[in-house]
Amino acid sequence: MLSEFKTLGLCHTLLSSISELGYQTPTEVQTEAIPHALAGRDLLVGAQTGTGKTAAFALPIIQSLAQGTDERRLRALIVVPTRELAQQVYESFHELSSDTNLVTVAAYGGTSIRVQTSRLAKGCDILIATPGRLLDHLYCGNITLKHLSTLVFDEADRMLDMGFLPDIKRILKRCKPERQTMFFSATFDKKIKNMAYEILNDPVEIQVSPSNSTATTVEQLVYPVDRKRKAELLAFLIGSRNWQQVLVFTKTKQGSDQLAKELALDGIKAASINGDKSQGARQKALDDFKNGKVRALIATDVAARGLDIEKLEQVVNFDMPYKPEDYVHRIGRTGRAGQIGIAISLMSPNEEDSLLAIERLIDTKLPQEWLKGFEPSLDTEMNNEKPPRKRGRNSEKQKMKARLKIHANRGKKN
Incomplete structure (x- = not known):
């Protein structure tokens, strides 16, 4: 089964890791995204939650960084909207990179910034962070993005919904233009696409499920x-x-x-x-x-x-x-x-x-x-x-009365 992962261009170390974690075959988003990510292309990916999208960007990042310099410096940044998602993505990176010497750190609000500062002071290769806490560390000088080679925005639509666009722009100003950027979003409206194409450079666009669709399962x-x-x-x-x-x-x-x-x-x-x-x-x-x-x-x-x-x-x-x-x-x-x-x-x-x-x-x-x-x-x-608004003859109240009548008649028949 792992032969399908091998065809995506993943190295032996990662193949061993995913085998130990029980991965059988790559999901659609992994099959579509991993080869392009390994090639260094910018990505615009539309994928629902539960499709395996975290591994779709984590595996290429881990492989790329593990083959690079041993110097401990921040080279990959994953920006996420919530603490819970930061924890989830951190756990995925931690598990998938267990056979490498890469160090991953998570930074988000609601927990001690001092503890995070201490961890960051020791150096890390990969940082998963929420926008607000990331900016805190940047302004305090705890991290620098000058060595950043890969930037990922996960659940980008949620970040816009939560009002993080100004923070995203501040983060981008700190990044060098020569980087790989991957943009993952569950939904794609006009605002999302406009922002994505301002950030991305000649991206490969991948849509593994219809926009705004729900899982068939x-x-x-x-x-x-x-x-x-x-x-x-x-x-x-x-x-x-x-x-x-x-x-x-x-x-x-x-x-x-x-x-x-x-x-x-x-x-x-x-x-x-x-x-x-x-x-x-x-x-x-x-x-x-x-x-x-x-x-x-x-x-x-x-x-x-x-x-x-x-x-x-x-x-x-x-x-x-x-x-x-x-x-x-x-x-x-x-x-x-x-x-x-x-x-x-x-x-x-x-x-x-x-x-x-x-x-x-x-x-x-x-x-x-x-x-x-x-x-x-x-x-x-x-x-x-408030009572439902009337819509001409077919008001919501009239519709509900009709349903009640139908339901009452069904009860009599039964």
Whole structure:
């Protein structure tokens, strides 16, 4: 099986490493990207999470640096949007480079800058960093980018969403123009492509899955339900279906904390992870979830890109996301690397516009199912939201009334 990796141009040392890690065959993004990356080309890559994209840039970087000088200096920089993703990418580099003498360091907020400064003072070849903490180290003189040969922006679309464009421009000013740059993004809109082509030099463009598409290994389903009964329905799903591990997304930090408390009252061990939590608390919640001490991990979108949970089967959108693109990233936590997963969205009547925006983005009509005992009502007070806007004769309220009538008639027939 490793012969397929060998045809990509990888050296014997890396082939041994990936064999020990259990890699069998390269993924599509690895097959497409690795040869061009080894050749030193700039890359613009569109790939969903769970496609093996980290190894697609990590393997060429490790091979290139391992064959170079033994002098310890920063030659490869990977910029990522979140702490969780920084940890994930760091672990991948650490594992893949275990048979080399390369040193990798991760730098991100929420942890002691002094500890990171001490590690950087000893020298490193590869740095994985979030934009803000990277600039902190640059301004303090802890690192220099004058020897940088490879620059990677991972989850670039997320960085733009989080307002990191000014930081990205500051980082680029510190880099020499003679470098290899790789740009990875799950989605490609006009703003993303414009920025990419300002940064990249004659790039090879690779798209391994349709833009804004969802993984074919993920079953998607929508349950309409009153907003105030969402927590009750979630607890019912976890208990009745014996889910031992479910990742749940909420819109707000406060909502994630509140939902974790409500599930605990129902006897379901839950933990929340959001931007208000310290890095230690976030890491503990994630570790407890991975180790089975917690059944439900409640997260805001800050965690949508950075979490890597092996064989995660269930993802629930407790709230429909603010941006339809975030739906793609949320459900990308399951159905990874060929595994089967299910993504369930709990939709209150006033979230139908959000659903329509998602369906337009992914060009797919999502199936809806009404669960007996949790059918949505037309009581706007129950949903604590403004009444739906009327759209001529076919207002959202009229549509919901029609659905209720149909559902009632079906009940009579049964």
